[in-house]
Amino acid sequence: MTFYPFNEYGLWPCGNQFSPWRRPPRYAIIVDPEPAHCEIEFMKTYRYTEFNWISTADWVFNMGLKKDPKQLAKFLAYLLGRRPDEFGLVPDRDGYVKIKDLLKSLSEEDGWKYVRRSNLDEILLTLDDRPFEIDDNRIRAADRSALPQSAPADVENMPPLLYTCIRKKAYPAVAGKPVRPSNVHGVLLTPDQDMALRIGRRIDSNPVMLTIHVQTCIDSGTLFMQSGEQLYTAPEIPAEGYTGPSLLKEKKEALKNDKRKQDKEKENSKPFTPGGFFLDLDKTKEEKEYEGRKRRKKDIEREKDRKLNRRRKERLRGEEF
DSSP states (O other): OOOEEOOTTSOEEOOOSSOOEEOOOSSOEEEEEETTEEEEEOOTTSOOSSOOEEOHHHHIIIIISTTOHHHHHHHHHHHHHTOGGGGTOOOOTTSOEEHHHHHHHHHTSTTOTTOOHHHHHHHHHHOSSOOEEEETTEEEESOOTTOOOOEEOOGGGSOSEEEEEEOTTTHHHHTTSOBOOSSTTOEEEBSOHHHHHHHHTTTOSSOEEEEEEHHHHHHTTOOOEEETTTEEEESOBOGGGEEOSOHHHHHHHHHHHHHHHHHHHHHHHSOOOTTOOOOOTTOOHHHHHHHHHHHHHHHHHHHHHHHHHHHHHHHHHHHHO
């Protein structure tokens, strides 16, 4: 281990006879094993505009273990084997979840956004005690003794309101009708609005949140299943069992989008011919009348300009004579 002495101004020797002392580099992390000395570690992944004193323990935690496969393995063992509901995941009967859904949930957690499929394969190749099993595009914990099983929910202890999200484009078509599931688990519900938005943003960047009235659904014969502490599932939500935002704005946006799509398809269907154009024979009566009025208006303006120019010329001729 090499130590570099600092003077009282926080400068370190650079070996230059003209400038023997200078500040540490911008890409540097200062570890302070002793008050008067420190070790310089160049890490371009962390940028510090001014040098900071951090302890050796912080260095080991923040840098040495951040991308350590062992730490990731422990975290995945907890996520897959104990509390998948805490991250918005529902395992199937065999304890499997889709790797795609797992990576999405990890990308929402600070400190684990770097995880990819290659990191999972690295754990399987480098660790003897493998914390999970992979089957094609599915993954499950090796130790599932503490994994909560999906069971019928206790109706008396259920929260009065649950929340779920659907795609914004699908909301105008779904409103007023039963909400059906988009996966094998059923309609995913949670009493936490933040969790509902977190799950909804995995399928749409701007999802629409629906409020589920539990008692109304129970009276309609809906069977709720509980998966962990924070997640519930239902095979279907009746039309009278939920409420959502007003449809007026969504309908207007949907009509505008449909019209733009039709206009774009109409333009793309026309063949491209350089130096020429095709007559549009499919115009409606209103469009033809509008174009006729527009053409007559241009003709009237053009005739007015001609008369003004004629008068100016006559006035100039009279002044010459």
